[in-house]
Amino acid sequence: MLANQLARKLYPEILRGEVSILLLSDCPDHYYKPAFMYVAFNLYFKEELKRPERSLLRPEIGFQVEKVTRFDFAGQRLKTSSGKPFSYDFLVIATGCLPAPERIEGLQEAGDHFYQYDPARQLAQRLSTIEKGRIFISVSFPQTPNVPHQCGIAPVETTLMLDDYLRRRGVRDKVEIIYTYPTTAQLLRNCLFLQRPTGEILPAIFEQKDIHYQRGFTLSRVDPDAKIAYSAEDEAQPFDILMATPPIRAVDAVLECGVSQAQNDEGWLPTNHETLQVYGLENVYVIGDTVDLPVSKAGGSCHNQAPVIANNIAAEIRLGKPVSVYDGRVQAVAQMGLNAGMPLWYDYSRDVQPTPPTKIGGLLRNGFNRGLYWAVARGML
């Protein structure tokens, strides 16, 4: 998305041979990660949620499959696992984040999640066969203050999808769903969602669907044999399926680059809220899930960060300093159950104002998942 926008913005310089753009990725394919959520409900095939990265890039952009293993910021170079070094004048780090269930004792063995393809398939297997019992939903936040987990609304989305899915399967009355939220959620305490207005409407939505909910459950340990989840608040909760939003962290090369000041070795890069430059480094920007910003780690954030970075790099080249400012805007259409959707947006200063989920919202989300997203990735929308 950003590479395409940069290529368009810097086209005159590219034509004159003064600028070249190179994208390195450790994977030849680009995954539409939100679709992993649908994989958990058997609604998406792997083949449908990825495209060859090359096919999404303008031809002026070079693309090489290379895993970056080390950032040498002083020398303006990157080292890769193939041994090939790459130098840069401007660098944008967009390596995302990784689920780290191993950071909570027992979670890797006993928990399930939908933040990657294979775990989502395993969860789908469990959800499609459970006949009765208790599905326990937990959410873990990064320990770095005021940094959210990936895609803030995903736990609510999947809880509502789960309710619909089990009703479709005809087993909902025999399966208890319990949604929990940790004591600390960014700046809020003892809530059900990381923003107050949305958190306040959730009890009514959950009660209408007979979904149980509990505040103040910070997952600290799981006993895989007894199938019990323990909280930092000293509570024990049994489960048949533990559908968790696990801890997350930056990728190894970012963790090891020594620039992050994040707690718990999470690796988020210190990000200028406005210009999206990495503090303390020259000519280095960061986008997406690797930032330490308070806004959602979401594609809807990348969508608004990309034009700011493209403008700022073009301005640095042409005027010698960045000119554009990110206002924290994030927009998305939340999947509220299998059929309904709720368009939402917010920024640094305004929270989401929830509206009633609608069928049109659901159709819009489906259309975005299946088609519009690829036009966004190509930088067309």
Place this chain on the structure above:
Amino acid sequence: MNMPEDVSATPGYSALMARLQPLIDSGRLDNIVDLLSLVSDLIDLLDAATVEKLANVFEEVTASGWAAANTLRMTRAEIMTQGKPPSLYALLKLLNEEDTRKGVAVVLKTLNVIGRQL
């Protein structure tokens, strides 16, 4: 229309009615209401499978248009920078480049698939 006084007195209601009045007077409001019901019918008719098909067509059309525009733009830019037309030898050399051979294969295969559908 008989509206409770507190509703008809709201500025929003008055502003809306002022905009609607010409449509009501000329009988054209009926068209707007009919159009709304048509839109509503279309939404009722749409289901996940139809949206998926429409979204796939959207992607196919936009991706093909995008690729064609990219190709034209880049080819034009490269030819323009050369100044004078390429020599026959340069053309033959170009023909032997891997990317050209891939492109020629796409063109020939496209003709082949067109033929298959005749």
